[in-house]
Amino acid sequence: xxxxxxxxxxxxxxxxxxxxxxxxxxxxxxxxxxxxxxxxxxxxxxxxxxxxxxxxxxxxxxxxxxxxxxxxxxxxxxxxxxxxxxxxxxxxxxxx
Numbered sequence: 001x002x003x004x005x006x007x008x009x010x011x012x013x014x015x016x017x018x019x020x021x022x023x024x025x026x027x028x029x030x031x032x033x034x035x036x037x038x039x040x041x042x043x044x045x046x047x048x049x050x051x052x053x054x055x056x057x058x059x060x061x062x063x064x065x066x067x068x069x070x071x072x073x074x075x076x077x078x079x080x081x082x083x084x085x086x087x088x089x090x091x092x093x094x095x096x
Contacts, residue, residue, distance in 0.1 A: 004046050004074045004082060005030040011071035012050070015064050024091045025053035045080050051087040058088040 005028045016023050029049040034041050052061050065086050069075055075082055 001030045001032045001043075001046050004072075004078070005048055007072045007074035008048055008065075008068060008082075008084070009050070011068035012065055014071060015067045019064065021054065021056045021060060021064060023052060023054050025051075027051045043078070043080050045083065046078075047083040047085060049085045049087065051089060053089050053091050055090060056088075058086075061088045062086055 009026060009028060012026070013023060027050070029051075030046065031049075032046040033044045035044050050065070054061060065084050069082075069084070
C-alpha cells in the first residue's frame with residue numbers, strides 16, 4: 001500500500017509542478033483491504049486519502065489527482081481498484 005501511495009504522490013507532484021501549481025504539504029492516509037482464500041492472501045482494494053495543503057482551488061487539485069493516475073506505474077501494475085479521496089486545505093497563516 002505504501003508503494004502505491006508514494007507512486008501516486010510522485011505522479012501528483014510531477015503534474016502539479018508541470019502545471020505550475022504550488023503544493024505546500026501533502027499527507028496521505030492510505031488503507032487497503034485483503035481477502036484470504038485457500039491459505040493465500042490478496043489485496044482487493046486500496047484507498048488513498050491525501051490531504052493537500054495549497055492555495056489552488058479544490059477542483060484544480062482534483063484534476064491533478066485524476067491526471068496523476070495515468071503516470072503511476074504501480075496503478076497499472078495491480079489488478080485491484082485504487083480509490084483516491086482528496087481533501088484540500090489552505091496553508092495556515094504564519095502570525096508572528
